Amino acid sequence: MKKAIYKLNVECGRSGELEGVFVATKEQVEKLISSKIEVYFGEVLGKHSEIYGAIEQHEVIFLTDSEEAVRVVEDYGLSNGFKPFDYTSVNFKADFDTDDITVGEIIDKLLESEN
Numbered sequence: 001m002k003k004a005i006y007k008l009n010v011e012c013g014r015s016g017e018l019e020g021v022f023v024a025t026k027e028q029v030e031k032l033i034s035s036k037i038e039v040y041f042g043e044v045l046g047k048h049s050e051i052y053g054a055i056e057q058h059e060v061i062f063l064t065d066s067e068e069a070v071r072v073v074e075d076y077g078l079s080n081g082f083k084p085f086d087y088t089s090v091n092f093k094a095d096f097d098t099d100d101i102t103v104g105e106i107i108d109k110l111l112e113s114e115n
Contacts, residue, residue: 001025004065005073008082010055015045020081021063023073031107032084033057039103040090041082055084 003023010018018041032055041051064070073079085104092098095113098106 003070005063007061018082022079022083038090039084
């Protein structure tokens with residue numbers, strides 16, 4: 001699966017917004033959006049903020065799938081901000097235990113079960 005660079009921009013009302021740049025495959029991003037997994041970011045915008053929810057299509061922007069750009073971002077650790085795959089989920093039911101695993105691990109298991 002070919003990797004690409006994406007930008008995350010989630011508006012959280014008056015609390016602020018979550019932004020990030022990360023590397024993922026097209027399949028991972030599509031599954032994240034289509035599965036409606038609610039990502040639990042926690043109190044990242046201040047005490048009692050409790051930010052969580054499903055990531056929507058307009059919140060993830062494809063930047064490039066240039067192999068050179070992806071290599072540079074990965075080699076130099078240039079991903080930054082919020083990467084939805086690194087957090088846990090809430091209220092997601094699957095045929096496997098989703099406790100104590102990240103959204104990225106859930107997505108990978110879902111994709112694996114499709115193949």
